[in-house]
Amino acid sequence: MKHADIDTILGIFRGGEEFLLTTHVNPDGDGLGSELALRAGLVRAGKRVRIVNHSPIPGFYRWMDPGGLVERYDPATHDPVIAQAGTIIILDTNQPDRIRSLEGPVRASKAHRVVVDHHLDPHPFADTYFIDDSATSTGELVFRLLSAYLRGPLGPEIAVALYTAIMTDTGSFRYPRTGAETHRIAARLIEEGADPPSIFSAVYETWSPGRMRLLGEALDTLTVSGNGSIAHMVTTRKMFAGTGTTEIETDTFSVYPMNIGKVRIGILFTELADGVKISFRSKGSIPVNRLAQEFGGNGHLNAAGARLHDVTLDVVVADVLRAARKYLDNTLTSHDGTP
Ligand SMILES: [Mn+2]
Incomplete structure (x- = not known):
């Protein structure tokens, strides 16, 4: 290259x-x-x-x-x-x-x-x-x-x-x-x-009322795991239909789990017509780009994403949370050298 x-x-x-x-x-x-x-x-x-x-x-x-x-x-x-x-x-x-x-x-x-x-x-x-x-x-x-x-x-x-x-x-x-x-x-x-x-x-000050309702429904799904260190949220096709929104409007939702003080990995799952989109965020040296790579995605140390096709939401959530727990171990740090 x-x-x-x-x-x-x-x-x-x-x-x-x-x-x-x-x-x-x-x-x-x-x-x-x-x-x-x-x-x-x-x-x-x-x-x-x-x-x-x-x-x-x-x-x-x-x-x-x-x-x-x-x-x-x-x-x-x-x-x-x-x-x-x-x-x-x-x-x-x-x-x-x-x-x-x-x-x-x-x-x-x-x-x-x-x-x-x-x-x-x-x-x-x-x-x-x-x-x-x-x-x-x-x-x-x-x-x-x-x-x-x-x-x-x-x-x-x-x-x-x-x-x-x-x-x-x-x-x-x-x-x-x-x-x-x-x-x-x-x-x-x-x-x-x-x-x-x-x-x-x-x-940023351009939301429709439906988008705000979508955020409310997404926040309702917020679940904390991994001893308080992982927080994830889910948005579904049903929520998009009910609020008159689309997956694009989940842009910026992935920051909300990170507002919880102890949370070090935040994950947003978005159900698509043909699969699931995953947005990862992390604090400190936790390399969510490597977590994303496990699911075919990529990104940065503290912000990354992946898209999986022909999968169901429930299975993806379970698989990703299991994989994410490994990254809470402090010895597992990034190889890419970015601060
Ligand atoms: Mn960019």
Whole structure:
């Protein structure tokens, strides 16, 4: 696997004409903000850029794309575009199956495939990797790239997109890896036109009453085990139907179990039409990315996820809780060296 330095990526930017950007299924603020910022920067430099995603933009992020620049993948429209793109940049994931319906066409394209990401354990499917798993967010990496590429001011469009990316992936500047550099970048983005209260409000103060009821029902399922160290919650298809919500609206629910003082591992199980999604959180040195890997997922030391297909919720919950208990043993610490 070829890990590139910043100059290699800048060379790819300068040498390219047609770029296609994409991110993971159910895109979050980091995936979308990174795409929109990078698009704006490349367009300013005279490049032709399209953003094509597997999923539509979730409702609470739709304000980020007033111009409708993010296209939803449609084979008839986009397969030729993907085939002809000179460069494809995959943002905020390093696993090809996470781009879902784009995986086949992206793999088949003759384009140069670049991954820009901050997750551990990249899969070898692209041509060039720009990965820093000590970064809070892909937005931080795009900031580094665009600061070097554009030289002058970034401007409000890029600043708002990147501030949103970093704010959402750091849990509003409180998750591990949020350091002085992250705040320096945030300060620069504010100077360039990002307004923290309005961005916070646009992302987080947008719930429907149904989403709040869904959270209430999810909290009702909260169960503490492992001598008080593990807390898990469940959301089901029935809850989504009853509250008029979808699985995307469980985004951020996984933080609630962590609010319990003694809890060191928090798990949210989300029942899907075709399986179960699991979100893991941990405190300290407990490597939930390794716990997630046991179930085919990946992520960071303190935040990770997995998706299982053709399984039932009850069986998954029992299996995962059994596996999670092993990680409470303090001798079992991370091999990946991240703080
Ligand atoms: Mn991210």
